[in-house]
Amino acid sequence: MDPVIIVGAGPVGLTLALALARQEVPSIVLDEGPGKDEQRLARTVVLREDTTALIERLTGFPLAEAGFRWAGWRSMRRKQVMRQIAFGDDEPAPLHVPQHVLTAALRAAIATERLVKVAVDSRLDSIEQETSGVTAHTREPKGTWWRGSYLIGCDGPRSTVRKLQDIRFPGRTAVERHAVAALRTELPWPGEALLHRMPPWRTSGPSAGEVTARPLADDVWRLDWLLPPGKDLVTPDLLVARVRETLAGWSGGTTPPYELLDTGVHTVHHRLARRWRAGRVFLAGDAAHLLGALGTQGLDDGLRDADNLAWKLSLAWHHGPHEALLDSYQVERRAVVAARLRAADQALPILRAGGLRSAVPGSARGHDSLLTDGHLGRGQLGAPGAYADSPLAPPRAESSAEVGTEVGDQVADVRVTAEDGSFVRLRDRLGHGALLVLLIAPGTGVWERKHWVTAGIMPRLAAAVTALPHHAELLVAESYPGAAAHTVLLIRPDGHLVTALSGVRPADLYEAAEAALGGPRATAEAAAGTS
CATH class of the missing domain: 3.30.9.10 (D-Amino Acid Oxidase, subunit A, domain 2)
Known part of the structure; x- marks a missing residue:
């Protein structure tokens, strides 16, 4: 099958290429520049814990050591300190890093990646779509036609891909x-x-x-x-x-x-593309949305686009079209960004005008809280958002259980025991295209795996995991926030919670996994693609 064409060699495009490569999907990155990035200390990004972990997982580069984690946050009005926050275990510090350091780490990882080809000085000027793939033409000194299975526009605010697909970009x-x-x-x-x-x-x-x-x-x-x-x-x-x-x-x-x-x-x-998908063409990052009036988290959202799209494209590339699954990329990511844009557009006139300060007691402190949330990536103005209303969310089962993570949210990064018996962080198992099934089993951490892997509910759960409609990895954790013993969590390849079940319920687990893949129709299409 033809590789995926990625237009744009910024952080989002390079992240997507690496994420696809980790799932054995080849790609071609069309870079209109010379393949080098200008070093600008006035151009920086702020990343949350999970997006920092994503970059480190893909590159093997200790990004946290190259950037700076803030010791705290202080907000002032005139001479008065309005709020102070000390970062620690309960309040993880954002990571602040120059963008060129991030891009350099991605480029270095791609230089040794056999499944990624970077074509420099390659400026896109046309796209042709057929039912079987996409053809792109670049206007380099020797104009070239590129054949791909899908094409993703990660080419920034003035996206050529978006314009060629006649997608409006209002805002x-x-x-x-x-x-x-x-x-x-x-x-x-x-x-x-x-x-x-x-x-x-x-x-x-x-x-x-x-x-x-x-x-x-x-x-x-x-x-x-x-x-x-x-x-x-x-x-x-x-x-x-x-x-x-x-x-x-x-x-x-x-x-x-x-x-x-x-x-x-x-x-x-502030802009939001009307569509993020046009057949086999997708938009991601600044080509799909512009947001950043409070703080510098705009790139953080672009990296989430790449993480969301990579595993879905991987399934489609390996197993044939999953239309409902591919459509869910736009539904999930556009809804999250649209909500943040609406919140910012509603809050900014109040925050900047200042007229309510004298009329509403305590409004200055309320304004400060809104601004702090925006800068720290929290609340309506800054939180990364959840996929609670995703079309991939399964119906609630009788065995559904409540845990400290809502369905559609990013899971907590707990220590788990992998299938080979090693202790790893849960986030280390993400991004390989597999579903994750996590059993909460207190006490397992103090016993050798050979003593409990064949005991109790483990054999039945292992059999249920093997029978799922897509490859899944079985993990075990001693505890998880808000989860009772023998709770089973089903987690998407991008780390979002699909469901939590009370005990081993093979039928409910299968139904939830099927929904997370786009439903029965998508599963049937996947099976047909491998026959």
């Missing part, structure tokens, strides 16, 4: 603008990210707004200043003045020594 342009500077200095809050609204040294006008400071490794900080509406030019002199004024304001009136490393202007747009 709002220039929702916000931020002046950005990366500099090396010492601030009074080492290791803590800071949101400062209405700083006292800027006492009037819309430019009084807010400034955000996010630490990176090696005493480097990214500072973002919210700019007033309009298209006023941000000159180097203006930016240097902002830097000196802000550092002096935080340091008691005297500007501390600093080294300016990089600058830029970040313009935020």
Whole structure:
């Protein structure tokens, strides 16, 4: 079968290529550039725990060591500290990393991956679809036709793929603008990210707004200043003045020594593609959505697109078309991003206008909570979202059990015993295309596996797992948040919970697995594809 064509060699496209390769699906990445990325410390990303684990799992690169985990979060209004958060086991710290470091790790992994071919200086100019595949043409010095099974547009906000498929991209342009500077200095809050609204040294006008400071490794900080509406030019002199004024304001009136490393202007747009699928063509990342008025989690959503789509494309590539399964990519991911866009569009006018502050008691603190959620990837403005209403969700069975994770949410990363008897983290078993069946069995961790793998309910559960309509891996954990002993969890290849059952219920487990694959029709199509 023909490889998958991925248009765009940014973090989302490269992540998708590696995720497919881990599931034995070949791909061709069309990179319109020379295959190198500019090093920009003013262009950074904030990743949550699960997306950091995704990148580390795919690349083998310790991304957490190359980035910086914040010690805490501090928000201020004028001179008052509104909120402080210390990150730890109960509140995992986001990872802040320069985007070029992330991309370099992905490129290094792809350089040794036999199933991924990167074609540099390859600019897409046409796409042709047939029932059996896709043909793409690139406008390189020697124009080339590429044949693929599917094509995914990961080619950014000005996506050529989206335009060639005549997919509308409505939304709002220039929702916000931020002046950005990366500099090396010492601030009074080492290791803590800071949101400062209405700083006292800027006492009037819309430019009084807010400034955000996010630490990176090696005493480097990214500072973002919210700019007033309009298209006023941000000159180097203006930016240097902002830097000196802000550092002096935080340091008691005297500007501390600093080294300016990089600058830029970040313009935020809010847009959402009408469709994310057109036959064998899909959109992902900035080609499908633009979101980022609060915080820098835009890329985090793009990586979730890649993770969601990879296992579904893998099943279709290996076993034949799973139309309901492939359709679920748009249904799940678009709904999550649309909800966040709606929440941001509703909150921003209130947060930025400030008119309600004097009329509604406590509104300033409420605004601060909303902003904090957006920056830290929590709540309506920042949480990654769940697939609670997914078409892949099974009907509730009589044996359904409640656990600390809602159906459709990402599962907790607990320690599990793998089939070979080794102890691993649950997230380490994701991304291989297999369903995961997790049995909660207290006490198993202190006994050798050979003593309990053939005892109790294990043989019956193992037989039920073998009989599932798709390859599944049986794991055992001593505990899971909110789960009783002998609870069985069924988990998708991207780590989202399908169902939790009380005890071994082969029929219910089979029905849930069948639903997670797109339903009986998709399963029948898969069987036909392998016959």
